[in-house]
Amino acid sequence: MNSLTLKAPAKVNYRLDVLRRRPDGYHDLRMIMQRIDLCDEITITVADAPGIRVSCGREGIPDGPGNIAWRAADALLEAAGKTAGLDIAITKNIPVAAGLGGGSSDGATVLMGVNELLGLGFSDERLMEIGVKLGADVPFFIFKKTALAEGIGEVLTPLDGVPAVWLAVVNPNVHVSTAWVYQNLQLTSGKGEAKIPRFFENVSDLCSVLANDLETVTIPRHPVIGEIKGELLKRGAQGALMSGSGPTVFGLFDDERGARSAVDAMRKRGWFAAAVRTL
Ligand SMILES: C[C@@](CO)(OP(=O)(O)O)[C@H](O)COP(=O)(O)OP(=O)(O)OC[C@H]1O[C@@H](n2ccc(N)nc2=O)[C@H](O)[C@@H]1O
Ligand SMILES: Nc1ncnc2c1ncn2[C@@H]1O[C@H](COP(=O)(O)OP(=O)(O)O)[C@@H](O)[C@H]1O
Known part of the structure; x- marks a missing residue:
């Protein structure tokens, strides 16, 4: 297998309480987060030429290291101590800078996808640790369940009793x-x-x-x-x-x-x- 196509879903916040400002400038939150069936599509391909290449084709979204998908692949290879050639093609369906977590979801999906494609064997917990440095919402998309999110969004408790709507x-x-x-x-x-x-x-x-x-x-x-x-x-x-x-x-x-x-x-x-x- 040298290629993988995955969906990266958006999220909504049913609840968002800002509790306090932290010394590091971030805010402690209490949120209810829900994934929704509005998805970007990401194809990751292992290539012979070394380096990470992202194509997004959407004005305003960077193709290089400014793209959270690029940074996710880079951070994962660095954590694994590996180099590889990776082509990442993103079809954006989620509105950008919209409060729907599209960039974070793309980043989370690349972490999970590259982990699988290259057989790196990182646990979801480890992927979440790497992911929170890319964006506060990234761990939630690796968690893959409706959640109560605390801290800056990385302390996640599953919520089982939330109806599908x-x-x-x-x-x-x-x-x-x-x-x-x-x-x-x-x-x-x-x-x-x-x-x-x-x-x-x-x-x-x-x-x-x-x-x-x-x-x-x-x-x-x-x-x-x-x-x-x-x-x-x-x-x-x-x-x-x-x-x-x-x-x-x-x-x-x-x-x-x-x-x-x-x-x-x-x-x-x-x-x-x-x-x-x-x-
Ligand atoms: C508001 C929320 C709610 O889910 O989502 P979006 O509207 O972005 O989708 C999140 O808290 C957004 O998380 P995310 O978009 O990943 O934020 P980051 O890129 O990590 O942070 C962008 C900036 O927002 C501020 N920030 C972010 C999260 C947080 N808990 N406290 C903060 O003060 C920081 O100044 C940070 O530099
Ligand atoms: N893969 C990506 N998808 C969307 N935005 C991205 C991506 N990579 C970097 N960005 C940048 O991140 C910023 C926030 O994007 P986004 O995640 O869509 O916002 P929000 O967190 O409000 O939902 C945008 O200004 C955009 O240029």
């Missing part, structure tokens, strides 16, 4: 820098005291937990996010929330039909929209 995912095509959002966050004290339930019977239970502290930074900067939330609720979503640092918004629906009909209406407004199932 249909989402309408809507992106107004403005780019948001995660670092900028954290820099501009006004922390409120007393965070982290409210208990988060860990079992949800249905969509409305799940909606009762929806909250994202980063909305307080991103929505005033991009009011269209608030508008999309309102539109989704008007079109039958049981709940709607911004994902991660934004600007993507997701609405939760009882069934596929509701999600698809909302997506049709959102596309008419000129926004990127997709009806997706949770994984």
